[in-house]
Amino acid sequence: MSDMATQGLLYLTSGALVFVIMLMILRELGSKNSTTSNAKTELFPWLGTDLLKIVDIKTETHDIKTFRLQRDNGGNFPQFKEGQFLSFQIGDDEKTLRSYSISSSALNLKTIDVSIKLLKDGVGSGWFHSRAISDTVTAFSPNGLFTTEKEKYESKPLVLVAGGIGITPFLSMIKTATEVASTTPMYLFYGARTKKDLAFHDELLTYNKRFNNFNYIPVLSENSEGWNGQTGFITTDLIKKSITHLAEAKYFFCGPPILTDSVTEKLLENNVSLDSIHSEKFASPASFDKSKISAVKATIKYNGTNLDYDGKESILEFFEEKNQPINFACRVGVCGSCKCKLISGEVDVFSDSGLTPQEVKEGYIQTCVARPLSDIELSL
Helix, strand or coil: CCHHHHHHHHHHHHHHHHHHHHHHHHHHHHHHHHHHHHHHHHCCCCCEEEEEEEEEEECCCCCCEEEEEECCCCCCCCCCCCEEEEEEEECCCCCCCEEEECCCCCCCCCCCEEEECCCCCHHHHHHHHHCCCCHHHHEEECCCCCCCCCCCHCCEEEEEEHHHHHHHHHHHHHHHHHHHHCCCEEEEEEEECCCHCCEECCCCCCCCHHCCCEEEEEEEEECCCCCCCCCCCCHHHHHCCCCCHHHHEEEEECCHHHHHHHHHHHHHCCCCCHHHHHEEECCCCCCCCCCCCCEEEEEEEEEEEEEEEEEECCCCHHHHCCCCCCCCCCCCCCCCEEEEEEEEEEEEEECCCCHHHHHHHHCEEHHHHEEECCEEEEEC
């Protein structure tokens, strides 16, 4: 072999060796960066409550604001599912909690958005709307069963029906689905009173234009100046204009019962399976107006102990008074943390949103939204 050929081979071998070494270094750096990113989440586990800092506030409508939150310790949020919610402690009272749906994508773990409507005499919404950027709020980790985590990868059409502020979990679902390039057909029917009450309207119109599989159908119950869209109420007849065969779709409802219950009833009459219908029902504090209910005397058997109940409070409140340990994370019947199995007796239940259909069939109740109507026996 000539000297020139030997020299060329040496250069080639040296270059290949340098390339391999550089590749190994880059892989090691990538692995460290990935480990560091994951460690940042694991370094700050979310146990119980955590402090979140408000880093931005955006006015969406005349009575809705979006609050962007970061963990005060600098860590990432735990992985959550689109459609889930956060429960917040309102003020300094550990027992005053309110839950608000996440309105941001489930793929971003650095910040989380919650969009809150200011309600008349609303304890939670009034407190939140008085917050400012850099204020901190106390929250439980993301929770909830109302999610399209699996459905966004299926071929069956998704029909999302929102009323008023019920739009918020759907915004998270839509953002997440578009970011993962879901090809599942999605139809959003959004009912509001007037055009000024349509939160995120321009944003949803943009999604409607950009993504062929997303269809936005806003409906106003009152005529608004310059409005050329649908008016009236969301009905199965309106849904049929987009979904010819109702039984082929999956349905998600979030809004007032006057909307969700009537449409659900009609869907069932059209052979839609109950398993294909999902609802988010936050039990309003108004449901617990003790001036409108009668006191009850009962015996509650729990963990082998008989407890004398005499009053109007929820079972969770009663357990707290009796120093009986029980978990909770929302106090409004959506997280399922305080669930118990009803072995015997009758209870008055205001919501089962935090339970799976199977758990409901098996007799589970959520103690934060239930009261005894007779002697009962409960089991964890």
